Amino acid sequence: MITHLSYTERSSLCLSTLGRHLLQLLDDKQTNLALSADVTHAEKLLEIADNLGPEICILKTHIDIISDFSPELTKNLRKLAEKHRFLIFEDRKFADIGNTVKLQYGGGMYHIADWAELVNAHCLPGPGIVKGIAEVGRKKNRGLILLAEMSSAGHLMDEAYVANTLQMAESHADFVIGFITQHALSDDAHWINFTPGVKLNAGSDSLGQQYITPEIAINKHGADIIIVGRGILEAPDSLAEAQKYRKKGWECYLKRCQR
Amino acid sequence: MITHLSYTERSSLCLSTLGRHLLQLLDDKQTNLALSADVTHAEKLLEIADNLGPEICILKTHIDIISDFSPELTKNLRKLAEKHRFLIFEDRKFADIGNTVKLQYGGGMYHIADWAELVNAHCLPGPGIVKGIAEVGRKKNRGLILLAEMSSAGHLMDEAYVANTLQMAESHADFVIGFITQHALSDDAHWINFTPGVKLNAGSDSLGQQYITPEIAINKHGADIIIVGRGILEAPDSLAEAQKYRKKGWECYLKRCQR
Numbered sequence: 280m281i282t283h284l285s286y287t288e289r290s291s292l293c294l295s296t297l298g299r300h301l302l303q304l305l306d307d308k309q310t311n312l313a314l315s316a317d318v319t320h321a322e323k324l325l326e327i328a329d330n331l332g333p334e335i336c337i338l339k340t341h342i343d344i345i346s347d348f349s350p351e352l353t354k355n356l357r358k359l360a361e362k363h364r365f366l367i368f369e370d371r372k373f374a375d376i377g378n379t380v381k382l383q384y385g386g387g388m389y390h391i392a393d394w395a396e397l398v399n400a401h402c403l404p405g406p407g408i409v410k411g412i413a414e415v416g417r418k419k420n421r422g423l424i425l426l427a428e429m430s431s432a433g434h435l436m437d438e439a440y441v442a443n444t445l446q447m448a449e450s451h452a453d454f455v456i457g458f459i460t461q462h463a464l465s466d467d468a469h470w471i472n473f474t475p476g477v478k479l480n481a482g483s484d485s486l487g488q489q490y491i492t493p494e495i496a497i498n499k500h501g502a503d504i505i506i507v508g509r510g511i512l513e514a515p516d517s518l519a520e521a522q523k524y525r526k527k528g529w530e531c532y533l534k535r536c537q538r
Numbered sequence: 539m540i541t542h543l544s545y546t547e548r549s550s551l552c553l554s555t556l557g558r559h560l561l562q563l564l565d566d567k568q569t570n571l572a573l574s575a576d577v578t579h580a581e582k583l584l585e586i587a588d589n590l591g592p593e594i595c596i597l598k599t600h601i602d603i604i605s606d607f608s609p610e611l612t613k614n615l616r617k618l619a620e621k622h623r624f625l626i627f628e629d630r631k632f633a634d635i636g637n638t639v640k641l642q643y644g645g646g647m648y649h650i651a652d653w654a655e656l657v658n659a660h661c662l663p664g665p666g667i668v669k670g671i672a673e674v675g676r677k678k679n680r681g682l683i684l685l686a687e688m689s690s691a692g693h694l695m696d697e698a699y700v701a702n703t704l705q706m707a708e709s710h711a712d713f714v715i716g717f718i719t720q721h722a723l724s725d726d727a728h729w730i731n732f733t734p735g736v737k738l739n740a741g742s743d744s745l746g747q748q749y750i751t752p753e754i755a756i757n758k759h760g761a762d763i764i765i766v767g768r769g770i771l772e773a774p775d776s777l778a779e780a781q782k783y784r785k786k787g788w789e790c791y792l793k794r795c796q797r
Contacts, residue, residue: 317638319645343602343648344641374633374660376690377745379576382603386578388647389602401633403662405692407746431635433664435702443694486636487666 281501282468283538286311292469297396297422298456301366301471305336305504308364311497311532312525313337313473315370315508319344321352327512328356332363334521337397339368339506342389353394369395372426376404377411385415392419399424399459402444409447413454422456427464430476432487461491463501474502478510479527493524497531540760541727542797545570551728556655556681557715560625560730564595564763567623570756570791571784572596572732574629574767578603580611586771587615591622593780596656598627598765601648612653628654631685635663636670644674651678658683658718661703668706672713681715686723689735691746720750722760733761737769738786752783756790 282289290302305311314335316327324345328338338360342348360367369391373380380400385392392398392415400408402425412423427444428436436444445464448455457471458464464472478490490510496502505528507521514520541548549561564570573594575586583604587597597619601607619626628650632639639659644651651657651674659667661684671682686703687695695703704723707714716730717723723731737749749769755761764787766780773779 317641319641341638341642343646344638346645346647348647370634370638372633374631374662375629376688376747378743378747379600379603379629381745382576382578383600386605387602388605388607401660401662403633403660403694404688404690405694405746407690407692411745429635429663431663431666433666435662435664435699437698439696440694440699484637486640486670487664488635488637 280463280466281535282463283536284468285536286503289468293456294452294469295422295454295456296420298469298471301336301422301456304364304366308336309529310334310336310525311504311528312521313339313368313504313506314511314521315339315475315506317341317344317508317512319346321345321347321349324352325355325359327517328359330518331511331521332359332365334518334525335365336504337366337368339370340395341370342391348388353389357394366396367394368397368399368424371398373398373400373408373412374403375408377407380408381411381415384412392416392421395421397422397424397456399426401426402447406447406450409451409455413451417454423451423454424473425455425458427458427460428462429459430461430489432483432489457503461500472501472503473506474500474504475506477502477505477507479523493527493531497528498535539722539725540794541722542795543727544795545762548727552715553711553728554681554713554715555679557728557730560595560681560715563623563625567595568788569593569595569784570763570787571780572598572627572763572765573770573780574598574734574765576600576603576767576771578605580604580606580608583611584614584618586776587618589777590770590780591618591624593777593784594624595763596625596627598629599654600629601650607647616653625655626653627656627658627683630657632657632659632667632671633662634667636666639667640670640674643671651675651680654680656681656683656715658685660685661706665706665709668710668714672710676713682710682713683732684714684717686717686719687721688718689720689748691742691748716762720759731760731762732765733759733763734765736764736766738782752786752790756787757794
């Protein structure tokens with residue numbers, strides 16, 4: 280199921296405008312590194328986004344762990360996203376019924392739909408969740424990533440679950456751009472595979488998070504975008520570390536394109 | 539699997555202090571009605587909590603759909619919870635890895651663990667999610683509800699999924715007090731069954747939410763607490779409607795206790 284096509288070649292297969300844009304961006308900027316910016320203060324988040332922005336294709340946020348959130352923060356994040364050409368992916372993991380996720384995505388304090396090009400959702404509640412998010416995001420030209428396979432130990436996403444997730448994605452292929460997954464799910468090369476739990480040195484944390492290396496993720500499992508968090512942020516020099524991950528991720532991709 | 543024991547009888551079987559307290563509260567206050575207060579403004583939420591507080595055992599919130607949230611809101615909600623003797627249940631549906639949910643539960647703008655006695659979580663990410671939430675909530679004497687079965691059409695919680703959820707609950711029975719479920723899962727009478735999607739008139743909405751009646755929920759499926767939202771809030775006189783639901787829910791419970 281691993282494609283040998285370039286991101287640019289796959290871009291034209293994509294039904295989502297945002298998906299096409301992202302695939303093209305990967306080749307243009309020559310990075311498939313997404314940074315998981317799990318910090319708890321606004322200033323720190325902006326500092327990371329500005330310093331590491333040039334190295335990444337996506338900044339992944341958890342806006343609801345920021346203790347001093349203000350609308351200024353998301354305005355400034357958008358400015359940095361334009362400056363460094365990365366997309367913002369709010370890792371909200373929506374998991375409620377359609378009527379509720381519409382309000383959580385479009386409203387509240389965060390107005391996620393207004394500043395994050397990408398969000399993700401679990402298909403667990405059934406197709407109404409995708410429909411609810413699409414009702415808000417489609418008209419804003421946003422994209423949705425479905426969670427197919429997590430990186431945490433003992434997750435309950437079995438084969439039937441993953442097949443159902445793929446089916447819900449196929450029913451909304453103009454809005455769903457791909458999957459949070461450990462493996463490519465389909466031969467359709469327009470799906471973008473986002474793989475969390477990636478570290479240069481594999482291992483695990485004390486709460487069940489498991490890590491694989493970029494080579495395994497990209498060349499063996501078909502990851503398109505590697506999501507790295509603690510591997511970069513806990514390094515003494517995070518910029519140098521991000522550059523290491525970027526270089527490694529890109530080499531693995533170029534190798535995969537060789538037919 | 540439906541118990542005929544009273545809430546008070548079951549209270550002594552419970553390993554969680556908060557679970558014991560809630561079961562006792564139900565009999566003391568003679569209500570098994572939880573109100574799903576899905577409104578988007580702070581003032582409206584407080585108004586509902588104050589007006590309907592005397593009728594309910596639990597106020598269920600979605601704090602992240604409130605567009606004008608401030609810490610004052612949760613302070614005032616706590617005051618109303620003490621005044622009217624109800625618990626607050628933030629329907630957050632945590633669905634991430636342990637390391638992330640710890641931050642989402644204890645920190646951010648909302649500090650959920652500081653004002654909500656109850657939160658819920660999906661077991662989908664594996665046991666690390668329960669462990670992560672417990673690390674924050676246990677020392678604050680909070681309780682966790684696991685989502686076993688949703689009320690939305692086409693949900694992916696199959697038999698194996700529900701069995702896994704029950705097992706994770708059993709491993710943390712001092713902290714997990716019960717389930718969001720459409721049916722009682724176990725013969726162990728200490729689990730509290732919270733059932734959403736309840737309306738005096740059954741039916742569905744346009745985004746896949748499905749409704750059952752209080753009789754079916756309580757007497758046929760073993761619900762202990764019925765969660766009602768739009769059925770009450772969309773009525774012309776919500777207080778009168780809440781009283782109707784409270785009366786109906788209580789009659790069904792008394793009927794179930796007759797051996």
